[in-house]
Amino acid sequence: MNYAEWPLSAPVNLTWEITHKCNLSCIHCLSSSKSELPGELSLEECKAIVDQLAALKVFEINFGGGEPFLKDYFLSLLDYIHTKGIVTCISTNGTFLNEKAVSFFAGNSLIHIQVSLDGATPEVNNKIRGEGTYHRALEGVKLLAREKVPFSLNIVVTSLNYGQLSEMKELARSYGANLRVSRFRPSGRARDSWDLLKLSTTQLEGLSEWLGQHPGILTGDSFFSISGKGRRELGLDMCGACKMTCCIDPCGSVYPCAFMQETEFCGGNLRKTPFKEIWDSSPVFLKFRQLEPASCRRCPRFSQCRGGCPAVAFYVKKDLNSADPECLANWAREEQIYERTI
Amino acid sequence: MVFRLADNVQVRKESWGLLFYAQIQHRLFFVRSHDWLYPHYFDGTWTFDHMVKDVASRTENSAHLIEKNLQKLTDHLLKNGMVVHELC
Numbered sequence: 001m002n003y004a005e006w007p008l009s010a011p012v013n014l015t016w017e018i019t020h021k022c023n024l025s026c027i028h029c030l031s032s033s034k035s036e037l038p039g040e041l042s043l044e045e046c047k048a049i050v051d052q053l054a055a056l057k058v059f060e061i062n063f064g065g066g067e068p069f070l071k072d073y074f075l076s077l078l079d080y081i082h083t084k085g086i087v088t089c090i091s092t093n094g095t096f097l098n099e100k101a102v103s104f105f106a107g108n109s110l111i112h113i114q115v116s117l118d119g120a121t122p123e124v125n126n127k128i129r130g131e132g133t134y135h136r137a138l139e140g141v142k143l144l145a146r147e148k149v150p151f152s153l154n155i156v157v158t159s160l161n162y163g164q165l166s167e168m169k170e171l172a173r174s175y176g177a178n179l180r181v182s183r184f185r186p187s188g189r190a191r192d193s194w195d196l197l198k199l200s201t202t203q204l205e206g207l208s209e210w211l212g213q214h215p216g217i218l219t220g221d222s223f224f225s226i227s228g229k230g231r232r233e234l235g236l237d238m239c240g241a242c243k244m245t246c247c248i249d250p251c252g253s254v255y256p257c258a259f260m261q262e263t264e265f266c267g268g269n270l271r272k273t274p275f276k277e278i279w280d281s282s283p284v285f286l287k288f289r290q291l292e293p294a295s296c297r298r299c300p301r302f303s304q305c306r307g308g309c310p311a312v313a314f315y316v317k318k319d320l321n322s323a324d325p326e327c328l329a330n331w332a333r334e335e336q337i338y339e340r341t342i
Numbered sequence: 343m344v345f346r347l348a349d350n351v352q353v354r355k356e357s358w359g360l361l362f363y364a365q366i367q368h369r370l371f372f373v374r375s376h377d378w379l380y381p382h383y384f385d386g387t388w389t390f391d392h393m394v395k396d397v398a399s400r401t402e403n404s405a406h407l408i409e410k411n412l413q414k415l416t417d418h419l420l421k422n423g424m425v426v427h428e429l430c
Contacts, residue, residue, distance in 0.1 A: 006372055009356055012363065057354035059363040085352070087365045109350060109365070 003243045010056035015247040015258045019066040024093050026129045030259055032188040033066040040250040043073040047080050052275045054084035062089040069096035082110045097140025106147040113151035115141055120167035124160055145175040152180040158197035180218040186315040187259045204326055226328050238306040242288035254278045256288045259311035295323045345425050346386040353381045362424045371424055375415055384425050
């Protein structure tokens, strides 16, 4: 897709971090969640934002955080959103999926749940998400499966769980769910764990091959920079930040994506500025739509990935205009340089 | 026969045409129909003839050309499961 030919009047979906409060302290948390932030939005403020999104016909809101179920008004907010016909996707650590919450979801076609699990065994998962989290998440998963609520298991692929992808796929299947694979990116607490958890080049190549062999695995748009040809035909071929999606933080600030919540990337705050104005004319959003890493312009894959993930480039290379350091073409270039050196 | 959005499909107008969203598969479908098609055409009350008349009233194109192009567009949407055809 060439965004210039298909500009959107509003996002297709957006991530909404409804709170930073979390009962876990995962070492790869993209937003360093732990405690509620001062000045998080009230239910009435959230409803007013939903009204704006509904008027713009935003199709889907993906809730994350923090743990969304720790927000006291979360179920009331979901109810309100569903009256507007907006689809909600909830990313949860699974530890609050009790009978009451799951019965709320049952039979509601506007809800999809993603339960985070970062390993097929307690040993691997708990190293990342904390002691006891594997079994607690699976208790929630069992309830979802029993009530036939559509859900997926979500794994952030790291060096610790890379070897368990097929086991994770099987685990998800055993509960009637899909596996969703997310990319590990160095934002939030992941900056501190980046060196420990990032995939090696060999593992990235292996992941690309594995994804190519398993077209049913969900990935969102995280992997366009490492996906082989067959996989790329399945979905988006570019970063969707500010083009198809964006992120609202717990206090109403709007960012290009959940991984780019730095002050310099804030497009505005919904307490002061209408969403449409931020989307259409915030300098940050306009700049993001023009991003074209100079080093990628002559790459034959440029039209297919537009430079990859700016968040990884920004955090690793300290340069938004740098190529995604984990992209397939980068490896090819490195190999050519290596061959010439030999 | 009237057209209606398929179950669990939503649509919105964009400058270049219509953007459909299939909520179960989380799939998008882009249709470059410019100002020919509008979301309300698929609310279950519009027949093909109504659409042709409406487009004719807004454009300079001949009824023949409109019919031909609208047929292509609606066939495309039917084939891809974005809309359904049903009896009035």
